[in-house]
Amino acid sequence: MKKIVLCCSDGMSTSMLVQRMKAAADKETYLCDILACPIAQIGDKGKDADVVLLGPQVKYQLKKVQAIFPDKPVAAIEPVDYGMMRGNKVMMKAKELMGE
DSSP states (O other): OEEEEEEESSSSTTHHHHHHHHHHHHHTTOOEEEEEEEGGGHHHHTTTOSEEEEOGGGGGGHHHHHHHOTTSOEEEOOHHHHHTTOHHHHHHHHHHHTTO
């Protein structure tokens, strides 16, 4: 089972996006674990992740997070997909980053 971690400033604003992503995954019967966390916990929460996605408000931390996890895909979520809570689009991006 793949693990996807979304990161934002405090872990709260990504919670709704996580729910939308889970709904998109369920719709296509894609088994995965998706969770949200604050940027302060990314070192711990992201260590077992297959992909780490950053919310637009912490995009400035992208290079730092990539340095923490040099062997896994780390990317920023497109602001329009984040703002409109397009869970299906973010799910597609996560799968693409994982090579699926």
